[in-house]
Each structure stands twice: as structure tokens, then as C-alpha cells.
Amino acid sequence: MYKYSEFDTAFLAERNAQFRAQVERRIDGSLTEDEFKPLRLMNGVYLQLHAYMLRVAIPYGTLNSAQMRQLAVLAETWDKGYGHFTTRQNIQYNWPKLNDIPDMLDALAKVGLHAIQTSGNTIRNVTADHFAGAAADEIADPRPVAELIRQWSTDHPEFQFLGRKFKIAITGSDNDRAVIKAHDIGLQIVEQGGEEGVRVIVGGGLGRTPMIGKVLRDFLPKADLLPYLESVLSVYNLLGRRDNKYKARIKITVHENGIDDIRNRVERQFAQIKPLFSGVDQDILAGIEEAFAPPALRQTSARAFEAAYTNDPVFRSWADTNLTPHRDPGHAIVTISLKAHGATPGDASASQMRVMADLAERYAYDELRISHEQNVILPHVAKADLPALHAALKEAELGTANVGLISDIIACPGMDYCALATARSIPIAQEIATRFDELKLEHEIGELKIKISGCINACGHHHVGHIGILGLDRAGVENYQITLGGDGGTDATIGERAGPGFSAEEIVPAIERLVYAYLDLRDGGDEHFLQTYRRLGLAPFKAALYPDHQREKAA
Amino acid sequence: MTTIVTDAGFGPDTETGTWLDLASDTDPAGLSFQLDGVTQIRIAFPSFADGRGFSIARRLRLMGFEGRLRAQGHVLADQYAMARRSGFDDIEIDDDMAARQPEDQWLARAEWHAHNYQARLRG
Numbered sequence: 001m002y003k004y005s006e007f008d009t010a011f012l013a014e015r016n017a018q019f020r021a022q023v024e025r026r027i028d029g030s031l032t033e034d035e036f037k038p039l040r041l042m043n044g045v046y047l048q049l050h051a052y053m054l055r056v057a058i059p060y061g062t063l064n065s066a067q068m069r070q071l072a073v074l075a076e077t078w079d080k081g082y083g084h085f086t087t088r089q090n091i092q093y094n095w096p097k098l099n100d101i102p103d104m105l106d107a108l109a110k111v112g113l114h115a116i117q118t119s120g121n122t123i124r125n126v127t128a129d130h131f132a133g134a135a136a137d138e139i140a141d142p143r144p145v146a147e148l149i150r151q152w153s154t155d156h157p158e159f160q161f162l163g164r165k166f167k168i169a170i171t172g173s174d175n176d177r178a179v180i181k182a183h184d185i186g187l188q189i190v191e192q193g194g195e196e197g198v199r200v201i202v203g204g205g206l207g208r209t210p211m212i213g214k215v216l217r218d219f220l221p222k223a224d225l226l227p228y229l230e231s232v233l234s235v236y237n238l239l240g241r242r243d244n245k246y247k248a249r250i251k252i253t254v255h256e257n258g259i260d261d262i263r264n265r266v267e268r269q270f271a272q273i274k275p276l277f278s279g280v281d282q283d284i285l286a287g288i289e290e291a292f293a294p295p296a297l298r299q300t301s302a303r304a305f306e307a308a309y310t311n312d313p314v315f316r317s318w319a320d321t322n323l324t325p326h327r328d329p330g331h332a333i334v335t336i337s338l339k340a341h342g343a344t345p346g347d348a349s350a351s352q353m354r355v356m357a358d359l360a361e362r363y364a365y366d367e368l369r370i371s372h373e374q375n376v377i378l379p380h381v382a383k384a385d386l387p388a389l390h391a392a393l394k395e396a397e398l399g400t401a402n403v404g405l406i407s408d409i410i411a412c413p414g415m416d417y418c419a420l421a422t423a424r425s426i427p428i429a430q431e432i433a434t435r436f437d438e439l440k441l442e443h444e445i446g447e448l449k450i451k452i453s454g455c456i457n458a459c460g461h462h463h464v465g466h467i468g469i470l471g472l473d474r475a476g477v478e479n480y481q482i483t484l485g486g487d488g489g490t491d492a493t494i495g496e497r498a499g500p501g502f503s504a505e506e507i508v509p510a511i512e513r514l515v516y517a518y519l520d521l522r523d524g525g526d527e528h529f530l531q532t533y534r535r536l537g538l539a540p541f542k543a544a545l546y547p548d549h550q551r552e553k554a555a
Numbered sequence: 556m557t558t559i560v561t562d563a564g565f566g567p568d569t570e571t572g573t574w575l576d577l578a579s580d581t582d583p584a585g586l587s588f589q590l591d592g593v594t595q596i597r598i599a600f601p602s603f604a605d606g607r608g609f610s611i612a613r614r615l616r617l618m619g620f621e622g623r624l625r626a627q628g629h630v631l632a633d634q635y636a637m638a639r640r641s642g643f644d645d646i647e648i649d650d651d652m653a654a655r656q657p658e659d660q661w662l663a664r665a666e667w668h669a670h671n672y673q674a675r676l677r678g
Binding site: 007010011014015021022025029030031035038039148151152154155156157158159160161162226234237268272276278279280281284 | 603610632640663673676
């Protein structure tokens with residue numbers, strides 16, 4: 001894993017001192033509230049419904065145990081004993097006091113963590129495949145490139161006051177687990193003629209105008225990446241609209257000017273910027289790659305795993321849903337579900353964080369990941385250790401066997417916390433999870449991704465949920481719209497709206513009707529919800545959702 | 556009256572030449588033919604939140620402009636290093652801003668060469 005250089009450490013200390021001074025200068029009137037706002041946002045500080053919120057970056061989703069323990073310290077010292085992991089590999093603390101935040105940032109700096117550019121109209125925390133370095137299907141670990149981009153984008157003088165936020169995600173695999181096509185820039189490490197390079201996708205995004213990103217450059221040599229990104233951002237900064245916040249993202253710039261025009265502008269700019277890069281960034285990258293060298297994996301016997309799998313049905317159920325094949329057959333990738341039925345998706349208590357840190361240290365080569373699906377990953381666990389790991393997780397209420405199932409729901413904070421929300425998300429997620437747990441159906445249903453957003457900004461990624469739920473406000477009453485057939489994977493697809501929305505009381509029964517319809521319609525147990533939907537289209541699901549309407553039409 | 560901010564702090568405006576004034580929505584690509592003989596350019600910051608000026612400055616430098624480059628308007632002390640790193644020589648602020656954010660707040664950002672990730676990566 002990457003360890004901060006002296007440069008990183010000195011930068012962060014200076015940055016934190018600057019923010020401490022900014023808080024003081026807000027209080028003494030040197031900065032107006034309007035002026036302070038973007039400065040606090042670029043340091044991760046939001047003003048929410050009830051309190052300030054601090055959003056801490058987990059760069060490319062990677063943590064070591066000391067960092068995870070420090071997150072627990074923050075939760076206990078300055079918050080209510082828990083934190084909330086988000087869809088962009090951040091953790092949010094919902095109850096800090098503004099005056100305490102500089103101390104929180106200093107505490108984070110001790111373990112090489114920060115909250116820089118987790119908000120505001122800046123280049124945000126770069127996200128990456130949460131199985132990076134462990135997945136069997138990977139061309140290259142994307143994290144070294146992500147770290148390089150973190151350094152380049154941090155405090156970039158041109159891009160701290162963009163027209164709107166700017167999100168970059170990167171994957172090193174053909175199986176996209178980082179939703180790269182729904183980002184302002186999506187990067188995929190690819191190979192061409194034996195050379196590693198990057199495919200650059202631009203203009204994806206969710207929000208009120210969901211769009212799938214388009215290919216800007218099919219193959220970019222790795223050495224050209226930073227000058228190329230700088231060119232894209234420069235074009236966006238000058239060409240992107242500033243007259244309307246809802247049309248300010250680069251997806252709209254691309255849509256209005258056309259991908260070819262954007263490409264021409266970027267290439268012209270690139271020709272000017274490229275010669276200014278001496279190539280020293282590639283030396284820095286080589287050093288980062290060394291730091292991310294994979295751990296020396298232990299070779300163990302699989303006997304204990306096989307015995308537990310055969311004899312312990314609870315372990316078997318967990319192994320079937322929460323394990324992913326590792327590139328080394330003697331190891332597995334473990335997903336720890338933060339979606340216990342009825343709990344808040346993505347929340348972890350300080351004691352759970354410590355348990356996960358201890359387990360990572362003991363069984364997982366000291367590495368943890370945070371997934372955009374709001375779960376925690378132990379990327380390298382020897383199969384022989386899985387039964388003991390599972391037992392320890394169960395004890396900490398972290399043994400839920402539901403990864404990829406109907407209760408593994410992405411939900412934004414919604415109206416319980418967020419100032420932008422128009423409806424609640426968390427209670428809907430809790431009710432769906434609890435209901436299907438009562439029905440004891442979720443393993444029968446199999447893979448089904450439900451994603452819930454509490455407003456049109458789509459932080460809960462509802463557009464790419466197999467079933468998406470969007471909570472709106474209709475004349476003061478919560479109303480939930482359903483979209484179907486979305487997909488955040490390699491074949492990224494925006495879901496189709498099914499029809500009129502449902503009230504908070506009607507939404508769970510509506511989901512139930514959808515799921516029963518799927519169970520009736522599917523072509524055997526191997527056909528997942530999304531596959532059935534793709535085979536049959538919207539009509540039969542719509543009929544299940546709106547039975548009264550069907551009857552009226554028949555009458 | 557206005558104040559000119561440089562690495563040395565506050566000072567009066569000592570420039571006497573003619574400025575080419577550019578709005579914050581200027582497309583620098585269309586300017587190349589106008590730059591002949593121009594020795595000083597002022598880029599407007601109607602709001603500190605409008606960050607286009609930073610990219611305009613950088614583009615002008617990339618196009619070879621070597622004269623004086625000034626950011627004029629609503630710029631914060633917190634943006635001083637950004638302005639210098641983007642290619643500006645100095646910043647022109649009004650008296651209200653100079654009173655509200657006095658010289659020491661700008662001097663705190665005067666060492667803009669330090670802690671510069673981008674310069675480190677460019678080499």
C-alpha cells in the first residue's frame with residue numbers, strides 16, 4: 001500500500017493549518033459565509049439538515065488497519081460513535097461541530113488520511129475497483145494510477161473553482177465494478193500490442209440528466225495520462241456552462257458540443273501541455289507501483305474451509321454470497337456486509353470498525369477496502385482462515401450473508417440527514433430488507449440490486465439499479481418512482497421509468513409484486529432479475545406493478 | 556483606490572502602460588492575433604467562485620504571452636497561490652477586500668512555490 005512521502009505529509013500539515021485559519025477567519029469576519037462555503041466544501045465540510053457533516057476520503061477505497069482504527073477514534077471522539085460509508089468510497093461523520101473539525105483533520109493526517117476535495121466544485125476523491133489487486137479478472141491494479149491522479153488533482157490551481165463537481169473512477173478489469181461509465185471521466189486500464197494504456201471515457205453521470213459516458217480516447221499511453229487529464233479539465237473549465245447549475249456538468253458540455261468537438265479541443269490543448277511534462281511523473285508512478293506490490297500470499301490447506309462449507313449451513317450461505325474468487329486459488333476476496341437487515345446501509349459503529357481493523361491485520365495482510373456499494377472488503381484472505389474469520393464477524397454482527405442480494409441495498413442518506421433530499425431513503429431500504437428477510441426469499445431470488453435515492457441528484461445511483469427507487473416530494477408527500485433494468489456494470493444502462501410513483505406505504509408492497517412477477521417469469525433459477533427483464537422488457541413488470549390499471553384497461 | 560497584491564504584500568499600482576482587459580468568459584483561442592504588442596493583460600474575476608480566469612491565465616502563458624498578467628476583482632487571499640501558479644503576476648483587489656482580508660492573510664499564502672503537487676509531477 002502507498003505510504004505518504006515527506007512531501008505528502010508536509011503538504012497535508014500545511015493544508016490543515018490553512019483550514020484551521022479559514023475557520024478562524026470565518027468567525028472574525030475576514031471571510032463571508034458565501035466565501036467560506038466553497039473553502040469548507042473543498043475540505044470535506046458540508047452543512048446538513050441538523051449539523052455539519054465531515055466527509056473523509058478513502059482514496060481509491062483502500063485502508064490499512066491503523067487507518068480504520070483512526071476512523072473509529074473520530075467516530076467516538078467527535079461524533080455519535082458511528083460513521084457512514086458512502087457510494088464514493090468516503091466515510092461521513094454526521095454530527096461534528098465546526099470548531100472540532102480542524103482537530104479531526106489533524107487526527108486523520110496522523111494516519112495519512114484527509115478530507116480534501118471530497119466536496120465542492122473540484123476534482124473529487126478518485127474511486128477505483130474495490131477488488132483491485134485481488135480480482136482474478138484484472139489486467140493491472142488501478143490504484144497506482146489512482147494515487148498518481150490523487151496527487152495531480154490535489155490543490156490543482158486551475159481546478160479548485162470549476163463550474164461543477166468532477167468525478168473520476170478507474171478500473172483495471174473488463175468487469176467494471178467502479179461504474180466508470182457514470183463518471184465525468186472513467187478510466188479503464190487496457191493493453192494494446194503488449195503496452196499498458198488507458199481508455200478514457202467522458203461525460204457519464206447520473207443526477208437529473210443521467211448519461212452513459214462516451215469514449216474520448218480508445219488508447220492513451222500511460223505516460224500521457226496527466227497532461228491528457230489536464231487538457232480535458234482545461235477544456236471543461238472554459239467551455240462548461242456556468243449559467244445554470246443543472247447544466248454545468250461535463251456530460252452536458254459533451255452533449256451540447258458533441259464528442260468530436262470536445263475531442264478536437266482536448267487534443268489541441270494536449271499538444272501544448274504534453275511537452276511541459278518532463279516524464280518525472282512516470283518515475284513517481286513507478287515508485288507508487290512498487291508500494292502497491294501485492295502481499296506475499298501464504299499457502300495454506302483448504303481442508304478447514306471445505307469442512308466448514310460442508311458441515312455449517314450458516315457458513316456455507318455466507319461463503320456463497322460474500323466471497324469472490326481471488327486471483328490466487330488458495331485465497332478469497334471477502335465482502336463484509338454493512339447491510340444487516342433493518343440497519344442503515346453503510347453505517348458502521350466504532351467497535352465494528354475496530355473489529356474489521358483487527359481482522360484485517362490478523363487475516364488479510366492488513367488491507368481493507370470500501371466498496372461503492374457501501375460494504376467493506378478484505379481483499380486477500382487465505383481460505384483456511386475463512387471459518388475463523390466468519391465466526392469473528394458473526395460475533396460483531398458483521399456476518400450478514402446478503403452481498404449482491406435484494407437486501408444489499410445502496411441508499412443515500414436521504415431526508416434523515418441531507419439538506420437536498422426530497423424523501424427518506426434509509427427507512428425504505430430498511431423496510432425492504434426486513435420484509436424479504438421475513439419472507440425468507442432473498443437467496444431464492446438471487447442477484448438483484450436495488451438502489452435508492454432520496455432526490456433527483458441520484459446519490460443512491462437509482463438509475464443503475466436493477467430496481468431503482470427515486471424518492472420525490474409531491475405537494476409535501478413522499479412519492480417513490482420506480483425504474484427498472486438499470487445496470488452499473490460493464491454494459492452500463494440507465495433504467496426505464498416504470499410509471500406513476502408510489503407512496504411510502506405502497507412502495508414495499510410494489511417491490512414485492514415486482515419480485516413475485518420475476519419469480520413467475522424467470523427461465524429457471526439461474527436467470528437473474530436483470531436477465532429476465534432484458535429478455536421480456538418492461539410490460540410484464542409494469543402489469544405486476546399496476547394491477548388496477550390493467551383491470552381498468554380490460555374493462 | 557485599489558491595492559496590488561504581490562509576493563511582497565500590498566502595494567500601489569505602479570503600472571502605467573495600457574491594459575488589455577479580458578472578461579472571465581473569454582475564449583483565449585480567439586485571442587492569438589490580438590496579442591501582438593500587448594504587454595499587460597488584466598483578467599476579470601467577477602466572483603471568486605468563477606475559476607475560469609485561472610485556466611485563461613494558464614492558456615495565455617502556454618500561448619507564449621510573457622508580459623504582465625493581473626487578476627482583477629473578487630479574489631480571496633486563499634486563492635493567491637492558485638493565481639500565481641496559474642501564471643498571474645499579481646492581483647488587484649478593492650479597498651473593501653484589502654480591509655477585510657488584510658496583508659498578513661495574503662502573505663500567509665505568498666510562498667506559493669512550496670507544497671506544489673503539480674510542479675513536482677511536471678518536473
